[in-house]
Amino acid sequence: MFDYVFKNNNILIKGIENFDLPHTLDCGQAFRWEEKQNGVWYGVAYNKYLELEKLSDGTIVLYNTSEADFTDIWCDYFDLNRDYNEIIDAISTNDILKAAGSFGNGIRVLNQEPWETLCSFIISQNNNIKRIKGIISRLCENFGENMGNYYTFPSPEKLAGKTVDDLAVLRSGFRAKYILDAAQKVASGEVDLYSLNKLPIDKAREELMKINGVGPKVADCALLFSLKHIDAFPKDVWIKRAMQVLFDGELPKEALPYAGIVQQYIFFYARETKLNIDKVGK
């Protein structure tokens, strides 16, 4: 599906298809990636800093990393072992799905760190992407580990002992108490976050919803973006509108096995086109 070579501390990924960096890193599934300058992206995940770029011949370059980090972290993080062509073929029997897929071509669903993902999507509720990024950035700067040129995402253990007042610096509003409840339940093991990839999706969702401030949407984002449940289908305001306008409320059945991936195509399509509508319910 792809080949890679390790050379001068860079990983060169050859022959990878369906991997567009802006579509993947700036489509609202992850909040710590930014474009540095013409095509070079940088970000932090799994406590590691990474810069990457797509060359004109399609090669993806991961700069200043190790082969171990590539095989242990980035390969799975960027979902490199999934065949997106197979999915696109399967859903293309439906014209609208085909259009959405081609519009958001190259979106890959990242496999992010579960706690960071859960916490980030708790912050995302009733919020906008720009402000979500700001809050997460302040969260890392104030409570993460200083690694010199970047900060790690703070662990649940680190946050579990904090108070709402401690978190005031985040300016996260009413979400602060939710962040703390999540940190406490994950740190204590009351919610066994790191086992949820092995549970059936309904059980896993139920576990996540034990956390105050985690409802079906936030739970499904954690399940999809960090816990390998690609049939999770987070329904936010954009998706609800898009589902009404595009599909009369019902996801076409050919999309169900990959609902989460299709969700990303629809989300991207809906946001970029604004669906040429104002509002269709909420």
Next chain:
DNA sequence: TCCCAGGCTCTCT
């Protein structure tokens, strides 16, 4: 000024 943002909790039927 009002409306909205990758929703959820709480309350009232």
Next chain:
DNA sequence: AGAGAGCATGGG
């Protein structure tokens, strides 16, 4: 179980 207000903060 279903509807509706309220919620912190900031941008348009």
